[in-house]
Amino acid sequence: MKDFSLFMSQLSETNATLESFTDFEKVSKNVAKISIKLNQLNYLLGKTDLKNAVSELFEENPSSFEVLDILVAVRASDNKKVLNDDYKPVSVQSYFVDVEHICNFIDRTGLAEVFASKKITNLVDYVFGVEVGLDTNARKNRGGNIMAAAVAKKFADAGIEFQTEVNSTEFPEITALGADLKRFDFVIKTNGKTYLIEANYYNSSGSKLNETARSYSDIAPKINQYPQYEFVWITDGQGWYSAKNKLEEAYSIIPRVYNLTSISEFISDIIKEA
Secondary structure, three states, X not given: OOOHHHHHHOOOOOOOOHHHOOOHHHHHHHHHHHHHHHHHHHHHOOOOOHHHHHHHHXXXXXXXXXXXXXXXXXXXXXXXXXXXXXXOEEEXXXXXXXXXXXXXXXXXXXXXXXXXXXXXXXXXXXXXXXXXXXXXXXXXXXXXXXXXXXXXXXXXXXXXXXXXXXXXXXXXXXXXHOOOOOEEEEEEEOOOOEEEEEEEEOOOOOHHHHHHHHHHHHHHHHHHOOOOEEEEEEEEOHHHHHHHHHHHHHHHHOOOEEOOOOHHXXXXXHHHHO
């Protein structure tokens, strides 16, 4: 019999590894892409007449200012918008078109004081630090990758064959899923059934947990109505403490919900069906 209290007590405190903190290879590549422009912007550091310095550099190479946004931890690819002096939304990049707008950006963001005070001596080194900070936002994705790797290892160690990242289009008979494309983290086929598996890990709280629980509570019955298929959810992490009620609801709806401890039960069932 399923025991939700036991399931909750088994949730692990973390799945982070030292390698998961920062992807320095990605950071280095991001900095290298704009290092020439950053070196050109170094010309502004320590200048007492900043507007004149901006004018000189803009005349020499206006594209240098295209990377000013990263100095305030904003990426151009994000298409970030802010309110201008008339309280109208404009893109951050729109400030880099002429000297007046550039000086406005540097002044209002506080960069003017930072430049003049020489608190920064090299913008390439500074942006390396900014990129490290921005990379922390990617830790959640790495946490998911670590979870997927842990599940894959458990399957492999048990001698279970599996596929990864399988699209729902591979199972056209499951018409209940509708036209929406779904990608399953793992698929395991036995003599009796095909298991469509999702795996995730949550270290912290957030609305994503409730959304995930609701989504899987909806998907599972649609798949399980087909005798030859079954949905399996493998999840872990004490972030679930903040969404315990929604998880419990999903736990009661989905017959097969496991964590990294109880997954051994699922593996035993697979071995028996093989």
